[in-house]
Amino acid sequence: MWRFIGSRLLQAIPVLLVVITVTFFLIRVAPGGPFDSEKAVVPEVKAALEAQYRLNLTLFQQYTAYLGDLSHGDLGPSFKYPGRSVNELIAAGFPVTAELALYALLVALVIGGIAGVVASLKPNTAQDYIPMSVAMIGICVPSLLLGPILILVFGVYLDWLPVSGWGDSPGDKVLPAITLGAAYAAYIARLSRAGMLEVMSQDYIRTARAKGLPEWQVVSRHALRGGMIPVVAFLGPAFAGLLSGSFVVETIFQIPGLGRFYVQAAFNRDYTMILGSTVFLATLIVVFNLLSDILAAWMNPRLRNQLRAQ
Amino acid sequence: MATPKINDVAQAEQGTSLWRDAWLRLRRNRLAVLGLTVLLLFIFIAAVTPWIAPYDYAQQDLELGAAPPSAAHWLGTDIFGRDLLTQIMFGGRISLAVGFIATAVALLIGVTWGAIAGYMGGRVDAVMMRLVDIIYALPFMIFIVLLMVVFGRNMLLLFLAIGAVEWLTMARIMRSQVQSLRQQEFVEAAISLGLPTAAIIRRHLIPNALGPIIVYTTLTIPSVMLLEAFLSFLGLGVQPPETSWGLLISYGAESMEEYPWLLLFPGLALTLTLFSLNFLGDGLRDALDVRGAKD
Numbered sequence: 346m347w348r349f350i351g352s353r354l355l356q357a358i359p360v361l362l363v364v365i366t367v368t369f370f371l372i373r374v375a376p377g378g379p380f381d382s383e384k385a386v387v388p389e390v391k392a393a394l395e396a397q398y399r400l401n402l403t404l405f406q407q408y409t410a411y412l413g414d415l416s417h418g419d420l421g422p423s424f425k426y427p428g429r430s431v432n433e434l435i436a437a438g439f440p441v442t443a444e445l446a447l448y449a450l451l452v453a454l455v456i457g458g459i460a461g462v463v464a465s466l467k468p469n470t471a472q473d474y475i476p477m478s479v480a481m482i483g484i485c486v487p488s489l490l491l492g493p494i495l496i497l498v499f500g501v502y503l504d505w506l507p508v509s510g511w512g513d514s515p516g517d518k519v520l521p522a523i524t525l526g527a528a529y530a531a532y533i534a535r536l537s538r539a540g541m542l543e544v545m546s547q548d549y550i551r552t553a554r555a556k557g558l559p560e561w562q563v564v565s566r567h568a569l570r571g572g573m574i575p576v577v578a579f580l581g582p583a584f585a586g587l588l589s590g591s592f593v594v595e596t597i598f599q600i601p602g603l604g605r606f607y608v609q610a611a612f613n614r615d616y617t618m619i620l621g622s623t624v625f626l627a628t629l630i631v632v633f634n635l636l637s638d639i640l641a642a643w644m645n646p647r648l649r650n651q652l653r654a655q
Numbered sequence: 656m657a658t659p660k661i662n663d664v665a666q667a668e669q670g671t672s673l674w675r676d677a678w679l680r681l682r683r684n685r686l687a688v689l690g691l692t693v694l695l696l697f698i699f700i701a702a703v704t705p706w707i708a709p710y711d712y713a714q715q716d717l718e719l720g721a722a723p724p725s726a727a728h729w730l731g732t733d734i735f736g737r738d739l740l741t742q743i744m745f746g747g748r749i750s751l752a753v754g755f756i757a758t759a760v761a762l763l764i765g766v767t768w769g770a771i772a773g774y775m776g777g778r779v780d781a782v783m784m785r786l787v788d789i790i791y792a793l794p795f796m797i798f799i800v801l802l803m804v805v806f807g808r809n810m811l812l813l814f815l816a817i818g819a820v821e822w823l824t825m826a827r828i829m830r831s832q833v834q835s836l837r838q839q840e841f842v843e844a845a846i847s848l849g850l851p852t853a854a855i856i857r858r859h860l861i862p863n864a865l866g867p868i869i870v871y872t873t874l875t876i877p878s879v880m881l882l883e884a885f886l887s888f889l890g891l892g893v894q895p896p897e898t899s900w901g902l903l904i905s906y907g908a909e910s911m912e913e914y915p916w917l918l919l920f921p922g923l924a925l926t927l928t929l930f931s932l933n934f935l936g937d938g939l940r941d942a943l944d945v946r947g948a949k950d
Binding site: 486490496589611614 | 788789795796797798800801802803804805877881884885888889890891901904905907908911912915918922925926929930933934
């Protein structure tokens with residue numbers, strides 16, 4: 346097991362280095378410097394600014410210096426908001442995005458998981474078709490459309506829930522979480538249905554039935570664990586999707602999270618902020634992919650024993 | 656005289672049976688047929704839009720402003736008094752073009768990459784697939800946003816950027832197909848006949864791996880279209896004066912409280928297309944009996 350984790354960790358390192366390097370040089374290739382404003386800047390001031398952002402060094406020196414800062418977690422100052430560091434901006438925005446992603450994931454796991462398992466118990470009946478049709482809708486109605494529609498129906502016409510903000514008024518987290526989670530609920534429903542169908546045809550399920558276990562125990566004690574492996578393996582990619590999905594959802598609901606900061610930084614050409622957030626988000630995504638792989642391997646008894654034997 | 660006849664029959668059956676069979680199965684799947692019909696209709700409309708659009712694309716009627724659907728404007732007008740149906744038709748051209756062209760880019764790179772890796776095997780394969788693994792782990796979305804920021808928002812780049820991240824799964828599918836085909840006698844025969852590698856890949860491997868590739872391509876188009884809508888919604892994709900369904904939805908969302916039709920109709924166009932492609936993809940998967948593509 347440890348060897349498996351260790352080798353996956355080793356694989357993650359080149360990925361992160363590629364992300365950092367490519368992002369760093371891409372940003373430097375971008376046209377327009379951060380201080381190309383209309384106002385003429387006094388040469389001394391410009392020199393001081395460039396020194397502060399290390400623009401007076403060669404590109405390679407900048408790169409190694411950036412890597413050096415990164416190694417102790419320093420993402421540097423923001424181009425757009427002088428005096429604020431990228432670390433501060435991320436620290437302000439990320440907790441909000443993380444909370445949103447967590448709620449969305451809960452929505453996706455609970456609704457999607459239940460729908461998928463329910464559908465798998467009676468395949469090719471109404472109990473299967475209805476949740477799976479709803480899942481198809483979830484896949485085909487993107488969040489950028491679902492969000493505004495939910496706002497229109499529940500915020501404006503019915504006036505049940507607030508339509509913007511985060512933690513300012515009760516219930517304002519409900520619509521964003523549903524908007525972000527819906528598509529993932531749909532994928533999880535399909536994955537868990539397929540996983541359960543596969544497991545339910547296995548010999549050990551027949552054995553469990555033969556020894557007289559009631560059906561709900563066959564499902565809950567024996568089938569669920571194997572049937573959910575595809576869902577667990579999907580959690581890593583889902584998390585990456587939730588983080589980038591937060592770009593749109595935070596824009597729709599005006600939530601002050603990292604996703605919205607990132608989009609704003611993109612428009613403002615706040616290059617250090619873009620660079621820092623990209624590195625930060627990429628690291629998170631790589632870590633979560635790793636965790637979901639390890640969890641899925643651990644849940645699969647065949648793979649687990651194989652890993653233990655090594 | 657009898658022998659060539661039998662040969663003819665055998666050849667004719669070999670050439671058509673698999674695809675005919677799949678087509679018959681697909682035809683029995685009502686949702687897939689519906690999807691295919693809607694899709695072909697939309698593609699046809701997109702192709703002839705410049706000639707059949709009810710109004711001029713840029714024609715404004717500021718006095719009229721945003722008007723609900725009426726006999727003159729079937730789907731209403733936007734805040735500048737522009738005909739919404741016309742906007743959606745022109746937007747559809749771009750949304751569909753992004754979907755199909757970017758998928759074609761992905762298809763080209765993925766199939767070539769996967770075929771070479773699978774055919775060469777050994778160290779070449781290891782290096783090539785290692786690279787795929789690394790790119791796979793990159794956060795795509797963030798990367799595309801980054802590309803759009805850095806290189807400005809132009810359409811060609813949008814095609815390339817989306818295509819460049821969507822080819823990975825295609826490469827994996829192609830590789831596993833080629834690996835299993837490689838072992839078969841007809842490929843060994845081709846090798847021993849001295850056919851060059853490129854010809855073997857083109858003539859023998861790619862045609863035989865077509866089923867999974869077709870299914871996966873059909874399922875890639877909707878995810879590419881979603882990506883375009885996502886970027887345009889954020890203002891990082893298609894730029895005015897061009898328009899796309901994603902951009903129309905983002906404009907619609909701004910004024911949906913007063914003029915809900917501006918959100919609903921472009922949304923409906925996008926959703927219908929995504930439904931059609933997904934139904935068609937699922938239908939093709941069953942018809943061609945492809946397992947493990949996507950799900």
